[in-house]
Structures are given as structure tokens and as C-alpha cells.
Amino acid sequence: PDTLRDLPSWTPDPVELADLELLLTGAYRPLTGFLGSFDAAMVIAGGRLADGTPWPVPVTLTVPKDLTVHERLVLQDPEGVPLAVLRVTETWQDPTTSDWRLAGPLEPLRAPAHGPFHRLRRRPDEVAAELPEGPVLAVATREPLHRKQLGQVRQLADKLGATVLVMPLLGGDHDESLVRALLAVRRDLPDGARIVPVPLPSRPAADPERDLRLRSHVAAAYGATHLMGAESAEEGEGDAEGAGTAIPVARPEPWAYDADVEVWRPVARIEPDHVQAELTQAELEDLLDRGEPIPEWFTPPAVAAELAVARPPKLRRGLTVFFTGLSGSGKSTVARGLADALVERGGRTVSLLDGDVVRRLLSAGLTFSKADRDLNIRRIGYVAAEITRHGGVAICAPIAPYAATRAEVRRMVQAAGDFVLVHVATPLEECERRDRKGLYAKARAGLIPEFTGVSDPYEEPDDADLVLDTSRLTPEEAVGRVLDLLVAGGWVRP
Ligand code: ADP
Incomplete structure (x- = not known):
């Protein structure tokens, strides 16, 4: 038989890795492996596996086409640590995305040792075995619990006579803060409450239902008998069969802040004119953006502190300013002017990732083919995202002609902080007239193949925050426009 070393290996994407972990720990029981085409189609169409067992989302594994010829495949984490062997029982092509998929059962190799708070993670059977007899209310959440939700959890647990199992669902952009915010309210939860993080990222294709x-399926595997749902004025538990949940959904009654006695309690028990309007998500975000304190009536200070970690005040939040445009449009000139202006103002650390400088260092050796151009932009995006994650300002000035690659950079950066796109839309004729580096002349003479604007396309952005035409502005004016935008957006002091 082949040894592990002889098998091909593959690193699944983050959602698939989370699925892999839940498959291996039994949290996805009765599933034991990635789904084949028939099961996946049945799940998508009707929320059931081919044999009729309720299952809500397709748990599938996408691989490059060249990996579809093997019988066994090692699945590894992003660092290359082997986690499991997939025994392939079906190779199939998704009819809508044309992605290649592999189905089959899994042989575990080792438990994944990655991710925040992995020491708090427990196997479902371990947790279930340690829970006391009787009802268990799962609170499976991607958001911190504020005073209102804490009251609702206490009320529901009391009503059901249940032990509380809080399951922070990992896989978002701020996992560590989420877990810390939930650990911070441990004392506000009923005695004996447990907190067990579970890797369950939200799936873009799955609706809230x-x-x-x-x-509910994952909570049931961990030993829960009830899952806390959204608040509802209607009495009673969700119908387990009709809703297709593995365990009943317990919906708390609506609560509000009683401004008269200064406590949160069920709306039904508050005099209507004492009901204080809740902070909306937009109001909460606005307070965080401006660095204003979150009121204590709304959430405990330790939770507020974690909210501010996940969403720092804009004046301190990491930011990438990404200039895109034709060669000679003025990106470098304006980007350098902006970097100087920000450094002069102080209070911000600034890194300039200029197109030509990046190509000499970070991307030395890359050509101007589409693949290499994309790789160059992805490298810039990766570095910009790291700078942004650490609260700095990254200013990038590559040509970045392709919309899909710019969108990828936007996604990477926005997982870490904020992203501003500036389209330097100087007309081609003006860029060519300037021809500062003599490149257009060479491109016209056929000496440079695939030159943006001449022999390779520039895809105009439709998502730019600012459009500058430097044929109508001085460099100082152009820098001023960008600064005005950053001040108006709250990233830079007026
Ligand atoms: P890119 O980085 O987009 O290739 P550069 O900034 O290197 O462009 O070159 C733009 C050229 O245009 C420079 O020689 C610059 O002096 C000139 N230029 C003229 N007017 C402007 C303006 N308003 N803003 C920016 N550059 C300008």
C-alpha cells in the first residue's frame, strides 16, 4: 500500500477546512465525509440527503481538475500538516459552477491544532458526556451577547430548566474578539454554563433558515436539546419537524430596556412610555467609528472593549488606499504626495507600495503576462492587508487593470480594515502624450507586448470611491481631493 508521502495532497479552503474538522469530530453526524453529486443536489433542492435524512447545506470539497484522477488524497491545513485521508468514491463536476468535486469518507490523521482558542475546542462527544442530565440550551452565535441577549438567555434557560452551552461560531474576521467577548460575560450567564468554540463560518450560499x-444539527451533536433562536412575540417552541431543525428552536420573547428602573426586561412587563429604543447596529457602528464610549446600559464594558478591538475608531483603523489607472496617469505622483501629506500630519504610520518599487522587490522576476500581473497585485494586496490589520495606512499604486483581481484585494483588505479605491482616470491620450518612461512609444512600436491601454485591456472600475483626472488637476489638487475624502470618511483628522 502507498505511504502517506506517495499520496497527492490538497489544502481545502477555509469553509471546507471547518467542514473537515466538524466531519472528523462527529459534529456533522450522520455525515462522515464530503457529499457526492446526488446527495448535494437533494440537499440543495429539498434539505434532505438522498436517503431522506434531513441535512441543510451541501458539504462538498472542490479540487483542481488535475487532482480528480486519484483514489486517495491527503487533506492538509494551510501550513501543510496532514489532517485526513479522503478515500474518493465519486468525482463530479458541479453543474452550476463547473467546479470539480470529490466525495468520500475520511480517515482522520490528526486533530487540527490551528485557530484561536483551539485549547477551548472540544469534541462533541466529550462535551455531551460532561453535560448534566436534563435540557441543554445551545446559544450558537457569531455575535457577542449584550445585556438584552444575556437576559433572554437567563430567562429561557430558567424556563426550560436548562444548562447553557454557548457556542461561539468561528470563521469570521474577528474570532478572537468574539470568544473573548463571550468569556467576559461568563458571570452573567446561568451557573454551570459552558463555552465551546465551534468552527462554523457563515456560508455565503446558505439563507438564514x-x-x-x-x-441545530451541530448543537445537537454537542448534546444540546434546544437551540436559542431569534426573539419572537409568538409563544412556543419552533416545530422541530416542520422547520427541519435537529432539535427544537427556543425563541425568547422580546426584551427592551426599561428606562424607569434601568434594567432590561421583557417588553410585556414594561410600561410603553418607559421603553427605551435599543441601539441599532448602525448607531453602534457609528459610536465605534468615532471612538465614542458604548453606553453601559447596552452592554458590559468588557464586551464594549472587544467591540472596539473588532471595529477600531476610524482615526486608528487600518486603511488601504489603492490607486488604479493607466501607466502615466499619475498614480505614483499622487500616491507619493498623499504619503508625504499623511506623514507630515502625523498620527499615522504610512507604507507606500508603489508599482515600480514593488516590481523591483516584492515581485522581482514577474512578467507582464495576465497570470503574473494578477500575482503581482495579489502580493501587493496581501502586504496591504497585513499593514491594514496592524492599523497602518497602506498606499498602493499599481496599474491593476483587471476588475476581478481588484475585487480580490478589496476582500482581503476588508477582512482586516478599510479599503478606499481611487481611480486615476487620466485619458489615454494624455498618458501617452506624457510618456514619462517612454513605454507608450515602445508599446506602439510593438516592443512591449500586452501593454495596458495599447495592447491589453484596462477594465474601468465601477466601485471607485474617488475618480481623478490628472489632466485637469495639478498634483497638489489631486492629493487634496484624496485627503478631503479621507477626512470626510473619518480616517484622518481635519
Ligand atoms: P503612474 O504611476 O500612473 O504611471 P506617474 O505618477 O509615474 O504615473 O507619472 C505621471 C506623470 O504625469 C508624471 O510625470 C507627473 O509629473 C505628470 N503629471 C502631470 N500632471 C499631473 C497631475 N495633476 N497629477 C499627477 N501627475 C501629473
Whole structure:
């Protein structure tokens, strides 16, 4: 038989890795491996596996086409640590995305040792075995619990006579803060409450109803008998069969802040004119953006502190300013002017990732083929995202002609902080007239193949925050426009 070393290996994407972990620990029981085409189609269409067992979302594994010829495949984490062997029982092509998929059972190799708070993670059977007899209310959440939700959890647990199992769902952009915010309210939860993080990222393709069902299956595997749902004025538990949840959904009654006695309690028990309007998500974000304190009536200070970690005040939040445009449009000139202006103002650390400088260092050796151009932009995006994650300002000035690659950079950066796109839309004729580096002349003479604007396309952005035409502005004016935008957006002091 082949040894592990002889098998091909593959690193699944983050959602698939989370699925892999939940498959291996039994949290996805009765599933034991990635789904084949028939099961996946049945799940998508009707929320059931081919044999009729309720299952809410397709748990599938996508691989490059060249990996579809093997019988066994090692699945590894992003560092290359082997986690499991997939025994392939079906190779199939997704009819809508044309992605190649592999189905089959898994042989575990080792438990994944990655991710925040992995020491708090427990196997479902371990947790279930340690829970006391009787009802268990799961609170499976991607958001911190504020005073209102804490009151609702206490009320529901009391009503059901249940032990509380809080399951922070990992896989978002701020996992560590989420877990810390939930650990911070441990004393506000009923005695004996447990906190067990579970890797269950939200799935872009799953609607809230399917997501609720998936959470119910995972919560049931961990020993829960009830899953806390959204608040509802209607009495009673969700119908387990009808809703397709593995365990009943317990919905708390609506609560509000009683401004008269200064406590949160069920709306039904508050005099209507004493009901204080809740902070909306937009109001909360606005307070965080401006660095204003979150009121204590709304959430405990330790939770507020974690909210500010996940969403720092804009004046301190990491930011990438990404200039895109034709060669000679003025990106470097304006980017350098902006970097100087920000450094002069102080209070911000600035890194300039200029197109030509990046190509000499970070991307030395890359050509101007589409693949290499994309790789160059991805490298810039990666570095910019890291700078942004650490609260700095990254200013990038590559040509970045392709919309899909710019979108990828936007996604990477926005997982870490904020992203501002500036389209330097100087007309081609003006760029060519300037021809500062003599490149257009060479491109016209056929000496440079695939030159943006001449023999390779520039895809105009439709998502730019600012459009500058430097044929109508002085460099100082152009820098001023960008600064005005950053001040108006709250990233830079007026
Ligand atoms: P890119 O980085 O987009 O290739 P550069 O900034 O290197 O462009 O070159 C732009 C050229 O245009 C420079 O020689 C610059 O002096 C000139 N230029 C003229 N007017 C402007 C303006 N308003 N803003 C920026 N550059 C300008």
C-alpha cells in the first residue's frame, strides 16, 4: 500500500477546512465525509440527503481538475500538516459552477491544532458526556451577547430548566474578539454554563433558515436539546419537524430596556412610555467609528472593549488606499504626495507600495503576462492587508487593470480594515502624450507586448470611491481631493 508521502495532497479552503474538522469530530453526524453529486443536489433542492435524512447545506470539497484522477488524497491545513485521508468514491463536476468535486469518507490523521482558542475546542462527544442530565440550551452565535441577549438567555434557560452551552461560531474576521467577548460575560450567564468554540463560518450560499438548521444539527451533536433562536412575540417552541431543525428552536420573547428602573426586561412587563429604543447596529457602528464610549446600559464594558478591538475608531483603523489607472496617469505622483501629506500630519504610520518599487522587490522576476500581473497585485494586496490589520495606512499604486483581481484585494483588505479605491482616470491620450518612461512609444512600436491601454485591456472600475483626472488637476489638487475624502470618511483628522 502507498505511504502517506506517495499520496497527492490538497489544502481545502477555509469553509471546507471547518467542514473537515466538524466531519472528523462527529459534529456533522450522520455525515462522515464530503457529499457526492446526488446527495448535494437533494440537499440543495429539498434539505434532505438522498436517503431522506434531513441535512441543510451541501458539504462538498472542490479540487483542481488535475487532482480528480486519484483514489486517495491527503487533506492538509494551510501550513501543510496532514489532517485526513479522503478515500474518493465519486468525482463530479458541479453543474452550476463547473467546479470539480470529490466525495468520500475520511480517515482522520490528526486533530487540527490551528485557530484561536483551539485549547477551548472540544469534541462533541466529550462535551455531551460532561453535560448534566436534563435540557441543554445551545446559544450558537457569531455575535457577542449584550445585556438584552444575556437576559433572554437567563430567562429561557430558567424556563426550560436548562444548562447553557454557548457556542461561539468561528470563521469570521474577528474570532478572537468574539470568544473573548463571550468569556467576559461568563458571570452573567446561568451557573454551570459552558463555552465551546465551534468552527462554523457563515456560508455565503446558505439563507438564514438553512444556517439555523445547520446550527441545530451541530448543537445537537454537542448534546444540546434546544437551540436559542431569534426573539419572537409568538409563544412556543419552533416545530422541530416542520422547520427541519435537529432539535427544537427556543425563541425568547422580546426584551427592551426599561428606562424607569434601568434594567432590561421583557417588553410585556414594561410600561410603553418607559421603553427605551435599543441601539441599532448602525448607531453602534457609528459610536465605534468615532471612538465614542458604548453606553453601559447596552452592554458590559468588557464586551464594549472587544467591540472596539473588532471595529477600531476610524482615526486608528487600518486603511488601504489603492490607486488604479493607466501607466502615466499619475498614480505614483499622487500616491507619493498623499504619503508625504499623511506623514507630515502625523498620527499615522504610512507604507507606500508603489508599482515600480514593488516590481523591483516584492515581485522581482514577474512578467507582464495576465497570470503574473494578477500575482503581482495579489502580493501587493496581501502586504496591504497585513499593514491594514496592524492599523497602518497602506498606499498602493499599481496599474491593476483587471476588475476581478481588484475585487480580490478589496476582500482581503476588508477582512482586516478599510479599503478606499481611487481611480486615476487620466485619458489615454494624455498618458501617452506624457510618456514619462517612454513605454507608450515602445508599446506602439510593438516592443512591449500586452501593454495596458495599447495592447491589453484596462477594465474601468465601477466601485471607485474617488475618480481623478490628472489632466485637469495639478498634483497638489489631486492629493487634496484624496485627503478631503479621507477626512470626510473619518480616517484622518481635519
Ligand atoms: P503612474 O504611476 O500612473 O504611471 P506617474 O505618477 O509615474 O504615473 O507619472 C505621471 C506623470 O504625469 C508624471 O510625470 C507627473 O509629473 C505628470 N503629471 C502631470 N500632471 C499631473 C497631475 N495633476 N497629477 C499627477 N501627475 C501629473
